Amino acid sequence: MKGLEIYKNLEELDNESKYLVHKAKEAAHHAYAPYSKFFVGAALMLNDGTVVTASNQENASYPLCMCAERVALYVAATQHPGKVITKMAIVAHKKNHKELAAATSCGACRQVMLEFEQRQHKPFEVIMHHAPNEWIKSSASTLLPYSFDASNLKD
Numbered sequence: 001m002k003g004l005e006i007y008k009n010l011e012e013l014d015n016e017s018k019y020l021v022h023k024a025k026e027a028a029h030h031a032y033a034p035y036s037k038f039f040v041g042a043a044l045m046l047n048d049g050t051v052v053t054a055s056n057q058e059n060a061s062y063p064l065c066m067c068a069e070r071v072a073l074y075v076a077a078t079q080h081p082g083k084v085i086t087k088m089a090i091v092a093h094k095k096n097h098k099e100l101a102a103a104t105s106c107g108a109c110r111q112v113m114l115e116f117e118q119r120q121h122k123p124f125e126v127i128m129h130h131a132p133n134e135w136i137k138s139s140a141s142t143l144l145p146y147s148f149d150a151s152n153l154k155d
């Protein structure tokens, strides 16, 4: 998809997106986030219907922490090579697990998403909970305009 769509609540999203958000919520419960107490889950839909989920993984050496999005993308590339990612959902919640926290992907994850889109020659939908009453559906290339990519490294 091109551009950005905004939804006022989750119910407005299509069923597959809602399902993926549900899977991302489940994955967030497996986050290892003892330092930030910010539990993030990501879920990918692959073109054969496979769902890949992941959560953020922290470390006492903070720079080694890894976002849920990148864990999910790297798992998909490793465990399901050649399959195309069609959709990705990202959710987060704080310590009490009672309600979702607004969380959009960091720049590093957007950069990695973009290269995955380029690797598979096809964008995928990215669904994020941007604000209490706002879900966004977009793509990596929209979320990271004027980006750096492999074309910058060519002679």
Ligand SMILES: [Zn+2]
Pocket (backbone or CB within 6 Å): 067, 068, 069, 070, 105, 106, 107, 108, 109, 110
């Ligand atoms: Zn990130």
